[in-house]
Every structure is written in C-alpha cells, then in structure tokens.
Amino acid sequence: MSRHTISKAKQLKIALLVESKKLNISQCASNLNISRNTVKRYARFYTSLFHSNSNDLLYTKKSLPTLKSRKHIIEKTIDLQNFLFELAQQEPECLSSAIIAWHRYLTVYTVGYKRSQFITIFNNWLKTHKHIIHKAWDVNFIPEEDLKTFRSWRNSLDRHRWELSVVITESYKSRPTAEIAEKIERSGNTLRDWINSYKKYGISGFEKKNHKTNPNILQLREEKKTNIIKLIHEPPKLHGINRTSWFLTDLAETYRKIYSTYISTSTISQYLKSEGYTYRKAKEVLTSPDPQFRKKMNEITDILKNLGTREKFFSIDEFGPFAVKIKGGRSLVQKGEIKTFPQIQKSKGFTICTAALELSSNQITHFYSTKKNTIEMIKLIKLLLSQYNTEEKLYLSWDAASWHSSKELNIFLDSINHEAYRKEYQTPIIALAPLPASAQFLNVIESVFSGLAKSVIHNSNYESLEECKEAISQYFTSRNEYFLLNPRKAGKKIWGKEIVPSVFKDSQNCKDPRFR
Structure with missing residues (x-):
C-alpha cells in the first residue's frame, strides 16, 4: 500500500463507484494505475462514510472527504514515542499503568490514539526501551x-x-x-x-492473614452440624435406605432430600470428627434401630416444649453394677512415672446406683440396690411421688430395658394413677415417655453418670462399699446444691466434668463408653 495519498480525481472516481455499487477492484486499479490494496483502502473508507450518512451525496473535488495518509500516522506514532520519553524523565510514576499513561497522553494530544492502539504501542515501546527506563512499579531494593x-x-x-x-x-x-x-x-x-x-x-x-468468619456462616455451619447429628441417630431404613448403618454418601443424599441443601461427604466427615465421632462409633453406638424412633422423639420433644410449671420430666437409668476395687484412669504423674493397678483383685463389694435426673431443675434423686428389676423401678417411682407430691404430673423417660415395661410395672402405674388413689394420697399423675430402643446416647442422665465416673470412680481405692456409696452420694448432693443456687433448665457442664450439658437434645451423645 502506498504511503502517500492519491490525487483527488482518483479518489472521486473510487467514491462514485462505491456510491453506485459498481466498483470492480481489479478493473479500477488497472484504470487508475494504482494497486488493488489502495483501491480497497479507499473503498472501505467511503463505504463506511456512506453508511454513516443516511442521505445519498454526490461529491465534487472540493467537497470530497479525503483519507489521511500514512505519513500522518507515522508522525502521530513519533509524537507518542517522544511523549513517552518525556514522561519517563519527568513523571515516571505515570508509566506504572498503560491506562494511566493513556489518560496523561490525552491531556497533551486531545486527538490521539484510542486506548487499544495506545496500549499496543506503549507495551512495544517498554520492551524496546527497557534498558533506558526503570518502570515505576518495579522493585528497586531487596534487603x-x-x-x-x-x-x-x-x-x-x-x-x-x-x-x-x-x-x-x-x-x-x-x-x-x-x-x-x-x-x-x-x-x-x-x-x-x-x-x-x-x-x-x-x-x-x-503472610496469610487470619480472616474473621462471617457470624451468619458460623451459624449456618452449626445448624448443618446439628442436623447431621440428628440424622445419624435415626436408622437408615426410615429414609428408604436398605442398610443397617449410615454411609457418608447416604448421609449426603438424605440430607439433600430433607433440607434441600447440598452437603459433601468430606464436610459431613469433618463435622462428625469435630464432634468426637468416628465412623465405627456411628455404627455401634449412635444409631437406633427402633422403627418408631421419630414418633417417640417427637412425643418427648413436644412434652418438653409444653412442660407446665407444676410438671416435672425425669431422665432415669441405672449406673452399674460396679465392683469396689482399685480403679485405673487418667491422673497427673511426674515425667517417667507409670501408675499401675492389679489386674486381678478381690472385690470389696458391688452395687447399682439407680437415679432420676429432673431436667427443669437439674436435681438428682438416687438410691442403691443389688438388682435391676421391676421392684427397683417401683421403689424409685414411690420415692419420686413422695419427693414431688405437690406437682400435678411427673413424666418418666427411660430406655427400652425389659423391667421398664413389664406387666407388673404397668399394673402398679394403673393403680397409682387411679383417681381414688390420687385423692387419698394426694399424688401427681405418672406418665411415661420412653426413649427409642438402643438410644442410650439420648438419655440425659448418662451425661451425669459420665461426670460421676470421672470424678469419684476413676483412680479410686475405697476401703469399703459404704465409703464408695458415701462418695457418690456426696457428689450428687454437691451437684444438687449447685443447681439450687444456680437454677437453670438446661444446665451447663457441671464443673467441666459432664461431657454434654444436662439438657434433652436429639443431636447430642450423652453416653461416652470410655467413662462407664
């Protein structure tokens, strides 16, 4: 392509051919004695000109717009390069960005290169003159x-x-x-x-900075974690899964169906580990096979939500039987010292501690026996009737042991709930709220028993059965006094020794096999 403009007469002929739409590039180039590329260049110029003007125009030599020559373009490029040299000497900080330099360029050359053209020339100039200019954004010192x-x-x-x-x-x-x-x-x-x-x-x-997590995100994580724990307490068959235990993939899919929210298997695994659960524990401890699990859970939850001021709810279970002898456990010792105890010992006696935890006041009622049977349950109920005779109704919640649902016990409950008996002895109504089968992890009193074991059973060496009973009774007395002075329905961990708060929740694991 020529670096110079052609005559106006030749430009006019090309413009007229473009306007009449009769332009033949090869024939026009031959007739005007110019190259075909030159014809194309002017044809593109006049075509865009006609498209931008809605009226048909017949140009003359005087009114004909002309295409600027390459000489003008070369001059504009030289002006830009000279500008960049001056900018590098006077304001090198403007070279930190092509956009900053372009805006500075427009303040001097109002009709200059457009942004994309400028950036191309600017980058090529920097590469060519890197030995002259030390860019403003470069590092100039490293210790x-x-x-x-x-x-x-x-x-x-x-x-x-x-x-x-x-x-x-x-x-x-x-x-x-x-x-x-x-x-x-x-x-x-x-x-x-x-x-x-x-x-x-x-x-x-x-260095990586510690970012504060959004409180809303933390709350969402806790909700997901709670929902996962609730879910693993239910047998998979309740959700149409033909398995006896939960797989992570099954948990993720079931969670998505119930809560309409995606959760990955790795996230579920992380949540379970953070709560102290392992996959083995989930199979052996945390799953209830009871087909009426959800129904029983809903009944207990409804009772607690609507518990009246003259109603009490008891979590009941037996601790033991356990023998009185030297016990092992965790304790503070000097470095290198190993604490031992005999594997084979003669027992100083054994006992069973039957107890009831009242959830609204965190008070423990207990006694000792040598058997687990219906007679002991009747004995506990009579003790509660005497202790809470001013209440209107007592709810008893226990596991699915056979002596908790025997025929003899049901006959006894019918008799003490009879209107004549209650009128004569002024006793409250007794109602049952049984836990699902194999759901000891939901029995709140198991948490208290774990704290009891860590406090007065582990590392013990009592001289007699009576001394051991005295220590247990003193533990319960101190606990009851603490919650009388600090009343709360959902008590916090007592002195940091109970593994979870003494409150009924279907998302917690109250029983820790290590402490029983």
Whole structure:
C-alpha cells in the first residue's frame, strides 16, 4: 500500500463507484494505475462514510472527504514515542499503568490514539526501551535477608512461594512484566499487586492473614452440624435406605432430600470428627434401630416444649453394677512415672446406683440396690411421688430395658394413677415417655453418670462399699446444691466434668463408653 495519498480525481472516481455499487477492484486499479490494496483502502473508507450518512451525496473535488495518509500516522506514532520519553524523565510514576499513561497522553494530544492502539504501542515501546527506563512499579531494593528467603522459596515445592520469588527478583532485574507473567502463567495485574504489596509491606505482606468468619456462616455451619447429628441417630431404613448403618454418601443424599441443601461427604466427615465421632462409633453406638424412633422423639420433644410449671420430666437409668476395687484412669504423674493397678483383685463389694435426673431443675434423686428389676423401678417411682407430691404430673423417660415395661410395672402405674388413689394420697399423675430402643446416647442422665465416673470412680481405692456409696452420694448432693443456687433448665457442664450439658437434645451423645 502506498504511503502517500492519491490525487483527488482518483479518489472521486473510487467514491462514485462505491456510491453506485459498481466498483470492480481489479478493473479500477488497472484504470487508475494504482494497486488493488489502495483501491480497497479507499473503498472501505467511503463505504463506511456512506453508511454513516443516511442521505445519498454526490461529491465534487472540493467537497470530497479525503483519507489521511500514512505519513500522518507515522508522525502521530513519533509524537507518542517522544511523549513517552518525556514522561519517563519527568513523571515516571505515570508509566506504572498503560491506562494511566493513556489518560496523561490525552491531556497533551486531545486527538490521539484510542486506548487499544495506545496500549499496543506503549507495551512495544517498554520492551524496546527497557534498558533506558526503570518502570515505576518495579522493585528497586531487596534487603539481603529477603533475598535469602526468596532463594529458598524459589527452590521450594510450594508453587505460590516460587511464583512470588520469581516476580520480585525478576522485577528487581527490570525484566518486562509481560515476560514474567508468561513465565509464571499469571496476569499482569496480579504481578503488579504482588509487587506493590512487597514495596508497601515487605515480605510480611505475603503472610496469610487470619480472616474473621462471617457470624451468619458460623451459624449456618452449626445448624448443618446439628442436623447431621440428628440424622445419624435415626436408622437408615426410615429414609428408604436398605442398610443397617449410615454411609457418608447416604448421609449426603438424605440430607439433600430433607433440607434441600447440598452437603459433601468430606464436610459431613469433618463435622462428625469435630464432634468426637468416628465412623465405627456411628455404627455401634449412635444409631437406633427402633422403627418408631421419630414418633417417640417427637412425643418427648413436644412434652418438653409444653412442660407446665407444676410438671416435672425425669431422665432415669441405672449406673452399674460396679465392683469396689482399685480403679485405673487418667491422673497427673511426674515425667517417667507409670501408675499401675492389679489386674486381678478381690472385690470389696458391688452395687447399682439407680437415679432420676429432673431436667427443669437439674436435681438428682438416687438410691442403691443389688438388682435391676421391676421392684427397683417401683421403689424409685414411690420415692419420686413422695419427693414431688405437690406437682400435678411427673413424666418418666427411660430406655427400652425389659423391667421398664413389664406387666407388673404397668399394673402398679394403673393403680397409682387411679383417681381414688390420687385423692387419698394426694399424688401427681405418672406418665411415661420412653426413649427409642438402643438410644442410650439420648438419655440425659448418662451425661451425669459420665461426670460421676470421672470424678469419684476413676483412680479410686475405697476401703469399703459404704465409703464408695458415701462418695457418690456426696457428689450428687454437691451437684444438687449447685443447681439450687444456680437454677437453670438446661444446665451447663457441671464443673467441666459432664461431657454434654444436662439438657434433652436429639443431636447430642450423652453416653461416652470410655467413662462407664
């Protein structure tokens, strides 16, 4: 293509052919004695001109718009290069970004290059003159200690540290940003952010900062965790899964169906581990096979939600039987000291502690026996009737042991709930709220028993059965006094010794086999 403009007469002929839509590029080039590329260049110019003007125009030599020559373009490029040289000497900070330099360029040359053209010429100029200009965003100083650190990072297997080392050290050598970005496969903006961070904060600017988690996100995590624990307490068959225990994939799919929210198997595993659960424990301890699990749980939950001021709810179970002898356990010892106890010992007696935990006041009622049977349950009920005779109704919640649902016990309950008996002895109504089968982990009193075992059973060496009973009774007395002085329905962990708060929740595990 010619670097100079053709005569106006030739331009007019091309314009007329374009306007009449009779332009033949080869024939026109031959007739006007110019190249076909020149014809194409002017044809594109006049075609765009006619499209931008809705009226048909017949041009003359005087009114004909002309296409600027390449000479003008060359002059404009030279002006830009001269401008960049001056900018590098007077305001080098403006070279930190092509956009900043472009805006500065427009203040001098109002009719200059557009942004995309400017950026192309600007980047080529920087590459050509990198030995003249030290770019404003380059690192101009690296302390010796930082150099040692960057050398170790460059040889490490940590990809991110290697990238940081390359960017800072190569920038210090005034290597073009485009080449560094190509080497580490990052954008130029990312490189400049890292360089600016280092210049402002030093190498500490690359240290990971502890970010505060949004409280709403924390609450959502806790809700998911609670829902997962609830779910593993139910047998898989309740959700149409033909398994005897939960798999992580089954939990994830069932969670999505119930709560309409996606959760990954890795997240479920993380939540279970954070709560102290293992997959083995989930199979052996945390799953109830009771087909009426959900129904019984809903009944207990409804009772507790609507518990009246003159109504009491009791969690009942037996601790033991356990023998009185030297017990092992965790204790503070000096370094290198190993505490031992005989494997074979003669027992000093054995006992069973039957107890009832009243949930609204956190008070324990207990007695000792040598058997677990219906007679002992009747004895406990009579004790509760005497102790809580001013109440209107007492709810008894226990596991699915045979003596908790015997025929003899049901006959006794019918008799004491008879209107004549209650009128004569002024006793409250007794109602049952049984737990699902194999759901000891939901029996709140198991948490109290775990605290009892850690406090007065582990590491013990009582001289007699009576001394052991005295220690247990004193533990319960101290506990009752504490909650009388600090009344609360959902008591916190008593002195940090009970594994969960003494409150009925279907998402917690009250029984820890290690402490029984």
